Amino acid sequence: MKMTAKELNIFAAHIRKAALRSMNAFHGGHVGGSMSMAEVMAVLYGEAMKIDPRNPQWEERDWLVVSKGHCGPAVYATFAGRRVVDQVYISAAYAKLNVRMFGCDAGVTASYNGGTHMPIEDMGLMRTITEVTLIEPTDSVMLADLMRQTKDMYGVFYFRTTRKVTDQIFEEGSTFEIGKAALLREGSDVTLITSGYCTPDTMAAADALAGEGISARVLNIFTWKPIDQEAIATAARETGAIVTVENHNIVTGLGSAVAEVLGDTCPVPLHRIGVPDRFGEVGSIDYLKGLFGMTQGDIVRAAKSVLTRKK
Structure with missing residues (x-):
């Protein structure tokens, strides 16, 4: 036929x-x-x-071209981020097309795939491209809700995910607003800002801090761009100190985006936790988190340290 x-x-x-x-x-x-x-x-x-x-003379270009208008093939975030930056800029964003990109195996979750397959700069690269919405869902509940919303929205969207099942943070049926932070915990002494894979460790760190008499607010900023400037500025004014926790390079990542907002609105002491300016390597997730200073204990220590810098 x-x-x-x-x-x-x-x-x-x-x-x-x-x-x-x-x-x-x-x-x-x-x-x-x-x-x-x-x-x-x-x-x-x-x-x-x-x-x-x-x-395949133009494999990077053709991958993006083939993606336009589809329900969205998922590829490793290293390929979705590094390889097609120019094509995303010219063929998608500048052309004002309707495109969905999904990059998985984010950051240290690439684990034994090693540095070549460890995307620690993908969101930073995409953040520089005009009119690209960047989303790092926290769990399957959030991803499902955001997918339902964006199916009827026009534009270029980059979703950053893990490959395996993650801890469920939000109750079934929860809804979210793109560009607005999700408040996970109230607090008055320090604010912990996180997204995606690092959310469970950040929540556990807040619990540990509470046990020591330190009240930590937890904000989940799943939309890296457009970022919720109001929530960040309010947290800075009300708690006076901020720690960002991300599964990404701190040079170009969530911590940098938060620092930009603080510089423009309400400068307060800031400590960024994430992958330092270095390449990834082979190892278990726990090993890599320890190597890069991204454990629950590192978050607790960073919170205590930034508190000493409050005026």
Whole structure:
């Protein structure tokens, strides 16, 4: 049976969605699995778009081009971030197209894949591109809600996720607002700002601090851009000290974004926790967190240290 390009496109979309549902139910699957299961994609893009996989002279460009308008293949964040910066800038953001990018295995969760596959700068690179919305969901509840919201929104979105199941932080049915922080805990002495994978350790650090009589507010800033300037400035005024905790390079990451807001609104002592200015390496997640100073204990010590700098 001969199908038109339009019919193939519709058919391929159904296959991709079914594949994504299957991998989600299994809580696993290799990134790109939704693409490899849909052999019809080879027909669609070989015929309709003339992309030749045997001659990958422009593999970075073609990966992004093929992604436009799809439900969204997921790739390693190293490839979604580093390899296609110019294509995201020109072919997606500057062209004002409707694109969803999903980068997984973020930061230290790349673990034994090592430094080549450890994206510790992807959000920083994307943060420099105009009109790209950056989101690092905290758990599956948040991801599901944000996916429902963004399906009806137009623009370029970059979602940063892990590959494996994460701790559930939010109750089923919780809703979120893109560009607004989620308040996880009230506090008056210091504010801990985090997102994504680092959220459970940050919450545990707040509990530990409470045991020592230190009241820590916890803000989950899952939207890195546009960032919630109001929530950051309010936390700075009301607690007078801030610690950022991120699974990313601190040179270009969440801590840097928070520092920019503080500099413009309410300068207070700030301590940034995350991957320092260095390459990743092979190791277990616990080993890497210890190596980079990203453990629960490191967060507690940073909070105590920044408190000594309050006026």
